[in-house]
Amino acid sequence: MTEQQIIEEKSIKKTANERQFKGMSLSERKLARREKLIEAGIEAYGNHGFFSVTVKDICTEAKLTERYFYESFKKSEELFQTIFLQLIEKLQKTVMEGVMQAAPEPKNMIHSGLTALFTLLKDDPRVARIIYVDAMLVQELHNHATIQETMGRFDRMIHAFVMLMLPHIDRSEREISLVATGLNGYVTQIAVRWVMGGFKQSLEEIVTACEVVFIALINTFAQK
Missing domain, CATH: 1.10.357.10 (Tetracycline Repressor, domain 2)
Structure with missing residues (x-):
């Protein structure tokens, strides 16, 4: 396999990894999850106060698992x-x-x-x-x-x-x-x-x- 073919194969694999799911790429889905967490945070913090809300509460409001919270925010x-x-x-x-x-x-x-x-x-x-x-x-x-x-x-x-x-x-x-x-x-x-x-x-x-x-x-x- 030539060097050019190797480069093209890597490009194809990368494209496959970014393959869209329901019309969204991986990076777009990550951004969408981040926005959902922000919206959930406004709702939770705004109604109950920062000190009464946990990460789990935010994730429940956003309908996401905690691993997705830490994908976008450290704490x-x-x-x-x-x-x-x-x-x-x-x-x-x-x-x-x-x-x-x-x-x-x-x-x-x-x-x-x-x-x-x-x-x-x-x-x-x-x-x-x-x-x-x-x-x-x-x-x-x-x-x-x-x-x-x-x-x-x-x-x-x-x-x-x-x-x-x-x-x-x-x-x-x-x-x-x-x-x-x-x-x-x-x-x-x-x-x-x-x-x-x-x-x-x-x-x-x-x-x-x-x-x-x-x-x-x-x-x-x-x-x-």
Whole structure:
């Protein structure tokens, strides 16, 4: 057998190993199982809390064996971190879309962005619990600086939001950055209280409580 024939035979074998099952290759099936685990994690963690859920619970929810869990994740904290970052990205995108839809009037942008944020949390309490309750308690996220980096992303988003509303603002970057961090912390604490309190206060009350601070900022920064 020539070298070329050997290469072709290996290629055929490799293709056979990737042969599709129900229209999916091995790699596609692995990715599909990973997505099922993520969906199961959102459901389990979001309804019962991270510390009440085991790997077995996740697998039962996903209708997969535990070996498939460890095919994609080393431990439950890794799955939780993956879910947390995915949900944060979704939340951030939702807020930005809300802000941009109401541009360019600053007060409308504030109202729309905050409404988008809190509506998402209320519509899907699982997301709210994972982001604003369990994520604050899972030490693994703090050890890997995931929480700090995530908060930094929201700080930067608010910073950009301020610059978008007040393009000619006469303030230093350092001052705007500090204020953005403060605003992020304020909204986060309101969200935590609302989520842990079972959404008892109305959406309108929560949005208004946050709007007051943002509008005060706009009025103060707009002054020469």
